[in-house]
Amino acid sequence: MALTLDACVAQHQGDRKEQQDRVGLMAHPRLKGTVLAVLADGMGGHTGGALAAEQVVHTAQNNFSSYAPKDEAAGDLLRTAIHEAHLLIRTSRFLNEKDPHSTAVMLVLEPGGATWAHCGDSRLYHYRGDRLLQHSADHSYVEHLVRAGKITPEQALIHPNRNVLLTSLGDKDDPKIDVGQAEVQPGDNFLLCSDGLWAYFSDAEIGGVLAAFPAREAAEILINRARQRCQGEGDNCSLAILRLLP
Structure with missing residues (x-):
């Protein structure tokens, strides 16, 4: 079955001095x-984080332009790019005397399938209609506590160490990279987003918005709600939405 892609990317600087x-x-x-979608959340002081995130997007797009499925699996492509x-x-770090780091989440959509990879706490969500099929697991301290049964997901959202990552691009150690795959069909919705967005939503609320509205309108709704809920203390907020239509 032929599919139409309704897609959108959007950003808001939030209440930070720099995007x-x-x-x-x-x-x-x-x-x-x-199609490739890629999102990166940079860290590392003035301009350093932005340069790191820019490097993630640039590298992913360069590698994707030479992607040939007969020679390379999509998962290997994304793992190599990260x-x-x-x-x-x-x-x-040796050139600009900064300490840049970045998260990364990438998605390749191709006929019949989707492949994604991530490192850090920028997320990928996969919905069928408004039903969540799966979302990526954060490489963060609080996610480790949740998996160990020491805190609840609700407690993780307000934990004082909720922004501490266990791995990221630019660390002294190689990044931890998780890869996932799924078949796709009409009605599937994908969301890539930074923690400046997902921190303000339940999985069910995100799914309801993605299922009910075109990509551009859904992006506006999600960003506006995040801005309302952050109470003047919002982080950079970025997302990419990809909706599969018959």
């Missing part, structure tokens, strides 16, 4: 129906 998130969406130059971006960010 250090980066997000991108591109169609493959040769492969029909093959690792290469990590090495480039590490190298930049």
